[in-house]
Amino acid sequence: MIASHLVVPADIAVKWSDIAGLDAVIQDLRESVVLPVRHRDMFKNSKLWQAPRGVLLHGPPGCGKTLIAKATAKEAGMRFINLDVAILTDKWYGESQKLASAVFSLAAKIQPCIIFVDEIDSFLRARNSNDHEATAMMKTQFMMLWDGLSTDPESAVIVMGATNRPQDLDKAILRRMPAQFHISLPSEVQRGQILKLILATEEIDNNVDFNRLAKLTNGFSGSDLREMCRNASVYRMRQFMTATDRNQQQASKPQPSTGGADINKAMI
Numbered sequence: 001m002i003a004s005h006l007v008v009p010a011d012i013a014v015k016w017s018d019i020a021g022l023d024a025v026i027q028d029l030r031e032s033v034v035l036p037v038r039h040r041d042m043f044k045n046s047k048l049w050q051a052p053r054g055v056l057l058h059g060p061p062g063c064g065k066t067l068i069a070k071a072t073a074k075e076a077g078m079r080f081i082n083l084d085v086a087i088l089t090d091k092w093y094g095e096s097q098k099l100a101s102a103v104f105s106l107a108a109k110i111q112p113c114i115i116f117v118d119e120i121d122s123f124l125r126a127r128n129s130n131d132h133e134a135t136a137m138m139k140t141q142f143m144m145l146w147d148g149l150s151t152d153p154e155s156a157v158i159v160m161g162a163t164n165r166p167q168d169l170d171k172a173i174l175r176r177m178p179a180q181f182h183i184s185l186p187s188e189v190q191r192g193q194i195l196k197l198i199l200a201t202e203e204i205d206n207n208v209d210f211n212r213l214a215k216l217t218n219g220f221s222g223s224d225l226r227e228m229c230r231n232a233s234v235y236r237m238r239q240f241m242t243a244t245d246r247n248q249q250q251a252s253k254p255q256p257s258t259g260g261a262d263i264n265k266a267m268i
């Protein structure tokens, strides 16, 4: 039962180069996590240059927190366990405490490893008297397992949490996450960079105006931009299908663009 929740992907597909507009965060993570983990033999006697045991990524949904976590693991040569909080918080699930122990011991075995906890606030929020007893016990146990990492200087296991609501987190949790990064909605310049990355592998017309698109998409997250480009490609595909229906012969030499060829029109 437990093992079925702990599938660790053999390889992580996300790299730094798959992320646009977050160079400053990437640079910090490179210095604070990737280098110390990749070169831990070199730094094993240093008390100053050790990767943190906890990293917090916070900010609005769809802005690249999960991407950053996966790419950090990839670039540091770490394994990646994506811990499903819903299983830990389900008080009827009975096995959740065993699962938490299993996660930490698996991480120690396959280290270097990142244990990624998306929506970490949903089970490690500030404790209060309304907490169900099982939830309170779960939190305490999780923190004990986490503290256990610090007793082993050779251990290269990092808990990386992501949240939209850092203010809801227990202070004890925030103390365990000395490295904290805010990943905000992208600025106009960042939106332009994200759009260029999303469309880099697509066939697009020369007239696609990235500056204009970036200006028009104020308030869009990276995930929204991706969805917009996908919709534009569907719009283009529909046009193509209509033309095909109208003229079968013309369709024998199709030029279907999967990317935002008509992205400017789709936006209007």
Ligand code: ATP
Residues within 6 Å of the ligand: 018, 019, 020, 021, 022, 060, 061, 062, 063, 064, 065, 066, 067, 068, 118, 162, 164, 194, 197, 221, 222, 223, 224, 226
């Ligand atoms: P949530 O809080 O909802 O879990 P998140 O911040 O973890 O969201 P991701 O899952 O990392 O967001 O991003 C969703 C998708 O949006 C990515 O798979 C990617 O396609 C796109 N995306 C978001 N930000 C970026 C970015 N900076 N560069 C490139 N693609 C991005």
